[in-house]
Amino acid sequence: MGMKLKSVDISKTASASAIVFNALRKAIVDGDLEVGQPLRQDDIAQMFNTSRIPVREAISRLEEQGLVKTQRYRGAVVSGLSAEEAAEIFDLRALIEPEIIRRSVPLMTEKGLRRARRFCEDFSNSNDPMTWGDLNRDFHSELYAASRLKYHLDVVDNAMDRVDRYLRAQLVLSDGMERASREHLGMLEACEKRDADLAAARTAEHIRGAKESLLEHLTELSA
Amino acid sequence: MGMKLKSVDISKTASASAIVFNALRKAIVDGDLEVGQPLRQDDIAQMFNTSRIPVREAISRLEEQGLVKTQRYRGAVVSGLSAEEAAEIFDLRALIEPEIIRRSVPLMTEKGLRRARRFCEDFSNSNDPMTWGDLNRDFHSELYAASRLKYHLDVVDNAMDRVDRYLRAQLVLSDGMERASREHLGMLEACEKRDADLAAARTAEHIRGAKESLLEHLTELSA
């Protein structure tokens, strides 16, 4: 079996429902689909040139993730968050992510730290608000990856998915971007110093700050 | 519209896929389906006297919850946990649940506390291992409910779903039951004294204890 073939595990090629699921998930998280917007099975099926069956499976998975809400015979709509719900999710993040990074720091490699620094710098230097969200998540994910805490990471990923659009809104408004850059650097430096507790504390502060800033803007908007 | 009719919101009557989903979820969590056991769509469809379509939706939702694992064209199997994975989930619980109870305590009503005490006593007095798992979860859920932290509760529910079978195993073995009863009472009394920090500390201790006990037995089993 020593063949020089670029082999692909064909059992892992995506099914139609997986493709639709990922596309819809990204569109919702990125805010390309507005909150409350109905997801018409037929329309989506036509867009992906498939039948409604994979679309329905995708939608039911999205519902399980809390990204859409369906009512029987009425279809699914993109689900939004009240300020309280967003705040609660930030609270959960502020609880979990510091612990993840605490356990990640001792396991981080030099390579991983370099990647993180790269994301951090790209984030700071980027002037394109569209990429901020991605770079922000790349940075966080890179720092957390070494922990190997699969389940924690799943939970955090879902939490971030749900508040991603609020996060980006918060980065764009006021001094959000500048502040995030500064705080990211602080987190990174703590990791580079291998100071797990400091990294955890700064992560907690970073998330709590984002929450506060977000809430100010939300109440400001609704006022 | 002042009719004396026991009205039912018909839009919330369960769809076939919801019924199948709930039934499978319960069967998996309760351990009625063994880890690794394949879920044949046709068999399940026949059991519920329906077609495979709702079954497939149910299975994809279960997969999203991490309760089954599917491989393309090979179907779904009940997913199990390694000792490390179980330990990680207990760690997450030990992180979140104390915080939930801390925020729940100030909001608990006398009524809620009475219900919790009832669950606690029923748990202690029960000699039927089959009901321990349910009463255990009822007790925890009752204490957490007042917090109104919907998202936190969702996360914890999923975490408990995943480790439920290990939890029950741990209760049955050795002094698990006796110890859990004692610790539950400690948590409850802290709540009744409205001592949120103490309740949180005891909850953390309870969960960490369960984890340790579980790991001992697991390594013992595999040794």
Next chain:
DNA sequence: ATATCGCATATTGGATCCAATATCTGGAGT
């Protein structure tokens, strides 16, 4: 005897069709 191939069977993924429900529209009656 063993490995391999090819076919039969089982099972899943997806398409199409039908049924159940919701929503919209237009008209009748007041």
Next chain:
DNA sequence: ACTCCAGATATTGGATCCAATATGCGATAT
């Protein structure tokens, strides 16, 4: 004008059918 109802239309939920893939088994060649 306004309300209410009936039918038309749109949409979802589910059943049935077909295609793609995996699995099991026996025949065959070495």
